[in-house]
Amino acid sequence: EPEVTQTPSHQVTQMGQEVILRCVPISNHLYFYWYRQILGQKVEFLVSFYNNEISEKSEIFDDQFSVERPDGSNFTLKIRSTKLEDSAMYFCASIRGGLQETQYFGPGTRLLVL
């Protein structure tokens, strides 16, 4: 069964460093999403992406964040200058088409900012 994959599974970085989290959505999917879950807290929507541009973003998704689909398969989330409070589990998700479709999630990347 096709699945969404994410790399790395864990990343530790120093505050102020840039990180890139990678996701490979299911191959025929067109809509892509990033969410995060701070330990012990609820899941939060970050951004949605369609047709090579951001379609929606939350208040969390400030200028420190960016997304890109550089090569037609990868979907990346970049955090330019990490802060301690960026420590969280980051989930990528994708769907093929509209709301009638099922959304599939990756296993997540656990980011720890020291």
Next chain:
Amino acid sequence: AQSVTQLGSHVSVSEGALVLLRCNYSSSVPPYLFWYVQYPNQGLQLLLKYTTGATLVKGINGFEAEFKKSETSFHLTKPSAHMSDAAEYFCAVSEGGYQKVTFGTGTKLQVIP
């Protein structure tokens, strides 16, 4: 603005008993409603969703939820709990499909043998 309240951060049921996880929402427009499940050390999985139409929604693994507009509720049920149902369940609401989804704080379901 939209919000979700999940009543009970932890729920315990006996194997074979009814599962009822409560969710109330607030939305300024007709909502889209979702239930997700997260198994230990895994990502999220969509259980079911309500968009429009039939208010009783059936999902995977025998779960279903009923949209009750008058009660602003979207409770998740399963007639008979299985040990494999032990997980954390998140209710979520949006005003625009999968975009800008607001999640609840989650309910951890424990199934007792």
